[in-house]
Amino acid sequence: MGRFKVAVIEGDGIGPEVCRAACEVLEKTGEIFGHEFEFNKALAGGIAIDETGECLPEATVNLCRASDSVLLGAVGGPKWDDFSGEARPETALLGLREELGLYANLRPATIHMALKNACPLKEEIIGDGIDILIVRELTGGIYFGEKGWKGSKNGMKAYDVESYSEAEVKRIAIRAFDSAMNRQKRVVSVDKANVMESSRLWRRVVTEVSHDYPEVELTHMYVDNAAMQLIKDPRQFDVMVTSNIFGDILSDEASMITGSIGLLPSASLGEGSFGMYEPIHGSAPDIAGQNTANPIAAILSSAMMLRHSFGLIEEARCIENAVTKVLESGYRTYDIKDSYKIIKSEEGRESVNSMIMGCKEMGSLITNMI
Amino acid sequence: MGRFKVAVIEGDGIGPEVCRAACEVLEKTGEIFGHEFEFNKALAGGIAIDETGECLPEATVNLCRASDSVLLGAVGGPKWDDFSGEARPETALLGLREELGLYANLRPATIHMALKNACPLKEEIIGDGIDILIVRELTGGIYFGEKGWKGSKNGMKAYDVESYSEAEVKRIAIRAFDSAMNRQKRVVSVDKANVMESSRLWRRVVTEVSHDYPEVELTHMYVDNAAMQLIKDPRQFDVMVTSNIFGDILSDEASMITGSIGLLPSASLGEGSFGMYEPIHGSAPDIAGQNTANPIAAILSSAMMLRHSFGLIEEARCIENAVTKVLESGYRTYDIKDSYKIIKSEEGRESVNSMIMGCKEMGSLITNMI
Ligand SMILES: CC(C)[C@H](C(=O)O)[C@@H](O)C(=O)O
Ligand SMILES: CC(C)[C@H](C(=O)O)[C@@H](O)C(=O)O
Numbered sequence: 253m254g255r256f257k258v259a260v261i262e263g264d265g266i267g268p269e270v271c272r273a274a275c276e277v278l279e280k281t282g283e284i285f286g287h288e289f290e291f292n293k294a295l296a297g298g299i300a301i302d303e304t305g306e307c308l309p310e311a312t313v314n315l316c317r318a319s320d321s322v323l324l325g326a327v328g329g330p331k332w333d334d335f336s337g338e339a340r341p342e343t344a345l346l347g348l349r350e351e352l353g354l355y356a357n358l359r360p361a362t363i364h365m366a367l368k369n370a371c372p373l374k375e376e377i378i379g380d381g382i383d384i385l386i387v388r389e390l391t392g393g394i395y396f397g398e399k400g401w402k403g404s405k406n407g408m409k410a411y412d413v414e415s416y417s418e419a420e421v422k423r424i425a426i427r428a429f430d431s432a433m434n435r436q437k438r439v440v441s442v443d444k445a446n447v448m449e450s451s452r453l454w455r456r457v458v459t460e461v462s463h464d465y466p467e468v469e470l471t472h473m474y475v476d477n478a479a480m481q482l483i484k485d486p487r488q489f490d491v492m493v494t495s496n497i498f499g500d501i502l503s504d505e506a507s508m509i510t511g512s513i514g515l516l517p518s519a520s521l522g523e524g525s526f527g528m529y530e531p532i533h534g535s536a537p538d539i540a541g542q543n544t545a546n547p548i549a550a551i552l553s554s555a556m557m558l559r560h561s562f563g564l565i566e567e568a569r570c571i572e573n574a575v576t577k578v579l580e581s582g583y584r585t586y587d588i589k590d591s592y593k594i595i596k597s598e599e600g601r602e603s604v605n606s607m608i609m610g611c612k613e614m615g616s617l618i619t620n621m622i
Numbered sequence: 623m624g625r626f627k628v629a630v631i632e633g634d635g636i637g638p639e640v641c642r643a644a645c646e647v648l649e650k651t652g653e654i655f656g657h658e659f660e661f662n663k664a665l666a667g668g669i670a671i672d673e674t675g676e677c678l679p680e681a682t683v684n685l686c687r688a689s690d691s692v693l694l695g696a697v698g699g700p701k702w703d704d705f706s707g708e709a710r711p712e713t714a715l716l717g718l719r720e721e722l723g724l725y726a727n728l729r730p731a732t733i734h735m736a737l738k739n740a741c742p743l744k745e746e747i748i749g750d751g752i753d754i755l756i757v758r759e760l761t762g763g764i765y766f767g768e769k770g771w772k773g774s775k776n777g778m779k780a781y782d783v784e785s786y787s788e789a790e791v792k793r794i795a796i797r798a799f800d801s802a803m804n805r806q807k808r809v810v811s812v813d814k815a816n817v818m819e820s821s822r823l824w825r826r827v828v829t830e831v832s833h834d835y836p837e838v839e840l841t842h843m844y845v846d847n848a849a850m851q852l853i854k855d856p857r858q859f860d861v862m863v864t865s866n867i868f869g870d871i872l873s874d875e876a877s878m879i880t881g882s883i884g885l886l887p888s889a890s891l892g893e894g895s896f897g898m899y900e901p902i903h904g905s906a907p908d909i910a911g912q913n914t915a916n917p918i919a920a921i922l923s924s925a926m927m928l929r930h931s932f933g934l935i936e937e938a939r940c941i942e943n944a945v946t947k948v949l950e951s952g953y954r955t956y957d958i959k960d961s962y963k964i965i966k967s968e969e970g971r972e973s974v975n976s977m978i979m980g981c982k983e984m985g986s987l988i989t990n991m992i
Contacts, residue, residue, distance in 0.1 A: 372747055374742055406788060409788070414764060415779055447764070451782075479871045480874045497814070502849070
């Protein structure tokens with residue numbers, strides 16, 4: 253029995269609808285297992301700009317700090333695209349990461365076998381599935397390094413510093429190896445050590461940390477090769493650990509490879525058990541408010557919250573199983589409507605059983621399966 | 623009628639065999655069209671370390687400077703992997719780029735329709751083909767910025783500076799727009815302007831250059847999104863232009879998408895007509911000297927040399943057509959032996975016509991087709 257305070261940042265576009273579905277699922281899980289969730293809403297992103305003039309009001313940061321975890325929908329949209337620099341909705345994301353010390357981004361890239369035909373790669377490459385966990389450093393590197401403009405003899409010059417300290421690399425490496433211990437026990441560390449000094453430090457520290465995990469196999473891979481290997485043979489990967497910018501690129505590449513962007517959750521973790529959980533899809537303003545979004549990524553993000561912030565492993569599994577069951581039964585949202593479940597009759601005839609539904613209905617269906 | 627001096631850096635692994643095939647093809651093209659090529663060999667990479675102690679001897683740089691173009695095989699191999707920093711074979715590549723001022727890397731990612739089934743993406747994504755030209759900046763950015771180590775309160779820290787000047791961005795943008803004028807007239811500029819100052823400068827300068835090319839359509843794309851779009855819908859791209867590090871990652875991703883790494887050439891161009899031409903595949907030490915390498919990437923690199931350094935467009939096409947003819951007739955090297963040509967008889971029966979051959983034989987076959 254636990255009581256947990258969850259800050260809910262619905263944000264923009266489809267953020268509110270998918271968050272609502274995720275909260276409903278959490279409520280139900282709480283009822284069954286005897287936990288209580290207190291949800292408190294806060295503003296960030298475009299809606300916060302509209303209502304307060306700032307993309308990340310202090311009140312939001314304070315509420316997050318006073319909570320046990322954060323659920324975030326999505327931020328941004330064309331309405332705010334012309335704001336430059338600080339006032340852009342994405343700045344809210346970077347601000348939350350920095351203010352809340354969320355240095356470890358866990359990005360699972362998995363294929364639900366019921367949706368196998370949505371995968372852009374050929375059958376023989378997918379085989380019996382893809383299951384990668386990308387561990388991306390989230391509060392260091394070129395994102396937060398010194399940056400600016402300078403006059404020079406070639407006109408203006410602009411620069412950004414990629415920099416990593418031993419302590420920063422150590423803590424993210426520990427997260428990666430800890431994750432690997434609960435998985436296939438293989439870590440691929442991605443860097444560009446043939447060119448970058450920060451990568452050489454990265455490689456050295458990751459190697460040092462690996463000595464505390466004798467059961468885990470560590471290999472190093474250059475980022476350009478990693479971008480190729482993800483396509484050539486994604487099944488070779490278990491856990492990948494990498495810097496902020498390389499992780500940004502590779503985690504998006506990996507999620508596209510699964511073909512199921514609308515289903516992928518993420519966790520951004522700090523010291524201790526605090527974390528922020530969000531679907532990896534964007535705010536999709538074109539379909540906002542039409543009840544056509546896919547709530548599964550948000551729902552699976554809430555499962556990650558139960559596991560990583562509250563240590564509720566069984567409860568998390570319960571949600572994940574409900575999602576799998578619903579997909580295997582042929583229920584679909586609009587984004588995955590072409591990934592039919594194909595049913596073979598005993599005589600070998602194939603037929604399709606699929607039922608397309610809205611965001612709210614999909615949320616309720618999963619809630620009822622728990 | 624022309625006389626051209628070509629420096630040939632065979633390098634390591636399969637470098638020598640594929641260079642030999644490319645030179646043979648150039649010789650033959652010269653005979654037919656009445657040009658003369660003077661080939662002069664030079665050392666770089668592992669073999670240079672073994673013979674001179676340096677991966678890029680001064681004599682090599684001098685010979686390149688005294689030549690009209692450079693043909694490079696491949697450098698590196700496990701034998702030299704333990705050398706750290708300066709003495710590594712890859713340093714030869716970076717040195718050549720810097721010393722010769724090769725700031726524009728042209729990396730075509732194309733599918734030969736005869737090899738369509740080698741592509742890891744599903745048929746419906748490939749459609750009637752992929753034809754992307756990635757224009758990568760090659761002598762700036764984080765590769766050549768200030769870098770080093772510093773003590774800090776968190777232990778050691780290492781850093782690398784990504785930096786671009788207006789002049790650097792302008793000249794690579796011009797290359798991209800010029801290329802687009804001979805193609806589909808669409809340029810996608812890839813950056814991370816929502817996070818990086820150097821990307822904001824990049825975006826501003828590319829936009830300015832675009833005003834001189836009113837016929838070319840310019841769009842901007844974030845690098846994480848570009849990594850996704852290459853998989854989701856590679857046919858949306860014509861020319862992509864980007865920084866050194868993003869180009870490193872995206873060009874390798876794009877080439878893996880074609881499924882034909884052994885066939886892809888590249889050009890690295892400086893001011894004027896001078897250029898260095900090399901297959902994108904590595905030195906493949908495991909198959910070196912066994913006559914099983916694929917010489918096509920090196921041969922197509924020599925075609926790029928004719929086009930970009932010597933302005934011999936018809937001659938270049940002649941080589942490219944010979945390659946296409948050979949592939950369409952079902953001739954294969956070992957790396958693409960599973961991409962059969964499937965022949966349908968009039969009655970609709972399918973059979974396979976393929977003939978697997980060595981590097982030397984493939985080279986001669988293409989030479990004879992010219
Ligand atoms: C919006 C942007 C700043 C952000 C990032 O690059 O980190 C996004 O791409 C992500 O991956 O969450
Ligand atoms: C070997 C390495 C330094 C090089 C690079 O990163 O530029 C290679 O990956 C390439 O793309 O030519």
